[in-house]
Amino acid sequence: MIILLRWILLPFTLIYHSIIWLRNLLYDKKILKSKSFKTPIIVIGNLAIGGTGKSPLTEYLIRLLKDKYKIATLSRGYGRKTKGFRYVDLNSTALEVGDEPLQFKSKFPEITVAIQEDRCAGIEQLQDDHEVIILDDAYQHRKLNPGFSILLFDFNSLMKPILTLPTGDFRDVFSSTKRADLIIITKCPEHITSKQKEHIEHLIRKYNTAPIFYTKIAYDTPLDPQGEYLKDKLENKEIVLFCGIANPKPLVEYLINKGNTVKLVKFSDHYNFKTTDFDRIKTEFDALSSSNKIILTTEKDMQRTDTSYFNNYPLYYIPIHLQSADHQQITFDHFIENYISQNLN
CATH class of the missing domain: 3.40.50 (Rossmann fold)
Structure with a gap:
């Protein structure tokens, strides 16, 4: 019944798709302005609704970088009852700062964790005191022109028709894949067939030649x-x-x-x-x-x-963490560290 209803709403999907496509076009043509920063900014995001593993990836990057650089994470703080910029501390509650930022701070108390709906305003608050800023779930925040973007796709989302809301699960048009510097396919099955990889890469290569990495969820x-x-x-x-x-x-x-x-x-x-x-x-x-x-x-x-x-x-x-499904973890790390070393002031 729900699937039928979503297909009945296809005309609204076409309207939504057109609005998102036009918004992206205005940013691509620089009619709507994006802001860049000198501080290395890493954005993590996805195109579809639902969990793709953004939080485990954020934690992976924190572990990779925290002993080498002064880093901060910046999130919207989804689900909180507060507004504006806030630092997250160990006494914060999820209602004040959101569950994911609180999780980051609880696991990594030595780093700065902050929240702000306006990511550019948040970066302005953090940039003078930090060498690297990681933004969780900001791929659609086009007011920001990040230095490095990592785009995540749930494996199963690429095995179904790629349609925007409300008929499909995508909140952004698939052509937005072109802005990614790295692409990660998450929640992969234990054994990915060559045919499945060919299908995924055929979809992505229409818009982007960036490296593609395959990962799976590991439970602790x-x-x-x-x-x-x-x-x-x-x-x-x-x-x-x-x-x-x-x-x-x-x-x-x-x-x-x-x-x-x-x-x-x-x-x-x-x-x-x-x-x-x-x-x-x-x-x-x-x-x-x-x-x-x-x-x-x-x-x-x-x-x-x-x-x-x-x-x-x-x-x-x-707890969960991302695990490489293609034995390319070192290569992934190299891309991240190379970007930072080339862009530190």
Whole structure:
């Protein structure tokens, strides 16, 4: 029914596509102005809605660069209830700064994490005190002309018809691929066929000859709110999994493939949990018959979870990271470091 409705909305898709195409054209022709900066600026983004792995890539770049340069991350702070520029600190809440910036600061307290809807204004606040600024989810922010753009595509999004909203899943026209300096295909299957790669590269090479890298999501050992690892293996358990992310399907499949039974409690992306939601999750957990059971969530969702509601409950979150699927990690690192070394003041 939903698929049929989306196709019925095809005329609105054509209107939306035309508006986005015209906006991009005005920026490409410099009728609408973009601002450049001398400080090396790395932008991470995607064209489609839903999770593509921008946060794991941001964290990967932080690990790569934080010991060599004074870096800052700048995000919009999606889901926050505040406005304007703010620094993120360890006492911030997700309602103040957004879940992803809070996650970055919690994992890397030594770096600067900031939020600002207007990315150019945010960069102006940060540039004098930082050597590199990483922008999470700013590919469509055309007021900014970044020094280096990394574009992410979910593997499955390229296996379906490429259409803009509301019929398709793309919030930008596919020709915007041409602005990317590097392209990463994320959430790849364990074994990618030559035919699948040929299909992907045929789509992208119409607009861009930039290097293409293939990655997959790797799941780490679950941690409790105090940072202690799950003591036994994540296998053959009954799990209540609650998620407020765009696409929990890969995580659900990962857990089931390890022999677990999963009860999914799904919320909208960046959802701000209420106490009634926590009560529902605990009720679902109490209803499980097995003694070998846990409550699990994502690292991003944990930033929005009041863990005090789960005292005496086995609550864990599962971190993720990007893993190369084509053994080209060193080559990717070289592109990033080469850009920075050539553009430092």
